[in-house]
Amino acid sequence: MDTKVISTGIPYTSLPESYIRPESERPKLSEVEVCEDVPIIDLCCDDRSSIVQQIGYACRFYGFFQVINHGVSLELVEKMLEVANEFFRLPVEEKLKLYSDDPTKTMRLSTSFNVKKETVHNWRDYLRLHCYPLDQYVPEWPSNPSTFKDTVSSYCKQVRELGFRLQELIAESLGLEKDHIKDVLGEQGQHMAVNYYPPCPQPDLTYGLPRHTDPNALTILLQDLQVSGLQVLKDGKWMAVKPHPNAFVINIGDQLQALSNGRYKSVWHRALVNADKPRMSVASFLCPSDDALISPPVKLTEDGTGAVYRSFTYAEYYKKFWSRNLDQEHCLENFKNEIIP
Numbered sequence: 001m002d003t004k005v006i007s008t009g010i011p012y013t014s015l016p017e018s019y020i021r022p023e024s025e026r027p028k029l030s031e032v033e034v035c036e037d038v039p040i041i042d043l044c045c046d047d048r049s050s051i052v053q054q055i056g057y058a059c060r061f062y063g064f065f066q067v068i069n070h071g072v073s074l075e076l077v078e079k080m081l082e083v084a085n086e087f088f089r090l091p092v093e094e095k096l097k098l099y100s101d102d103p104t105k106t107m108r109l110s111t112s113f114n115v116k117k118e119t120v121h122n123w124r125d126y127l128r129l130h131c132y133p134l135d136q137y138v139p140e141w142p143s144n145p146s147t148f149k150d151t152v153s154s155y156c157k158q159v160r161e162l163g164f165r166l167q168e169l170i171a172e173s174l175g176l177e178k179d180h181i182k183d184v185l186g187e188q189g190q191h192m193a194v195n196y197y198p199p200c201p202q203p204d205l206t207y208g209l210p211r212h213t214d215p216n217a218l219t220i221l222l223q224d225l226q227v228s229g230l231q232v233l234k235d236g237k238w239m240a241v242k243p244h245p246n247a248f249v250i251n252i253g254d255q256l257q258a259l260s261n262g263r264y265k266s267v268w269h270r271a272l273v274n275a276d277k278p279r280m281s282v283a284s285f286l287c288p289s290d291d292a293l294i295s296p297p298v299k300l301t302e303d304g305t306g307a308v309y310r311s312f313t314y315a316e317y318y319k320k321f322w323s324r325n326l327d328q329e330h331c332l333e334n335f336k337n338e339i340i341p
């Protein structure tokens with residue numbers, strides 16, 4: 001790569017070799033269908049038991065869903081997208097001051113996924129931030145654009161509240177105490193990936209992000225309204241998730257799959273790029289505290305199946321996740337208990 005990032009402002013006329021997937025790994029766009037029935041859950045509805053039931057259904061059969069009337073100010077959502085766009089429009093030299101390919105950095109601009117581990121690159125630049133506790137991390141965030149710190153801090157606070165509400169609803173949908181998930185996950189960390197996918201000269205040969213599951217507990221994704229790109233694997237088929245106005249896409253991460261003893265699935269998903277327009281997405285990840293011991297409650301193992309995964313700390317899991325390439329087998333496979341016949 002000539003420059004380290006691809007959001008240089010200069011359009012590419014052909015896809016550099018290092019982004020081209022071997023034929024068998026390409027997205028096969030003609031086989032992808034639009035998912036017309038992605039659950040949309042209205043969190044404002046008064047009937048809590050109905051919300052819990054819808055969430056349970058979505059988590060079990062989809063592993064992802066959308067929420068509306070979610071309590072995050074729509075004005076703030078717009079501001080978040082605006083400041084994200086402004087950031088990626090900055091001159092490349094300015095952005096490169098923040099560049100790092102070291103996944104342990106708590107603030108960095110990077111590209112692709114894990115440049116040091118992967119063999120083929122992905123058509124994405126991203127700004128990755130730690131967001132909790134804010135006092136600790138905001139000082140290291142970009143100060144250009146000048147509104148960045150304020151806007152993103154407010155956004156993070158509101159998204160965190162939404163995440164906690166969802167964790168309570170998810171716990172209830174599993175028949176657990178409302179606070180069970182929050183209690184197990186401890187003082188949760190929060191990370192953000194501001195993803196920018198520039199127009200790509202050959203979108204059928206590469207990915208913005210190849211298939212992966214999220215290693216954390218819960219992901220709250222703000223999708224670009226104009227340009228679609230998110231696809232999820234549902235019943236063995238890739239389905240495109242059309243952006244819905246005023247909605248967040250929520251997906252279950254690996255930790256909730258483990259905590260629910262496999263009842264809820266951390267879905268495979270991927271991001272496709274397109275030829276004419278850049279796409280932006282903002283992913284917020286709620287992550288267990290490093291020392292949280294991830295292990296399912298007795299209530300979910302006593303039906304005779306036992307624990308599907310061995311107990312582990314989140315620190316152990318996270319280290320394993322970043323030691324791999326992104327599109328390998330499900331990372332949880334490494335933590336499976338042996339089945340004793």
Ligand code: OGA
Pocket residue numbers: 193195209214221223229230269270271280281283
């Ligand atoms: C992610 C992710 C999807 C998207 O950042 O983990 O899956 O649509 N993003 O950008």
Ligand code: NI
Pocket residue numbers: 212213214269
């Ligand atoms: Ni993801």
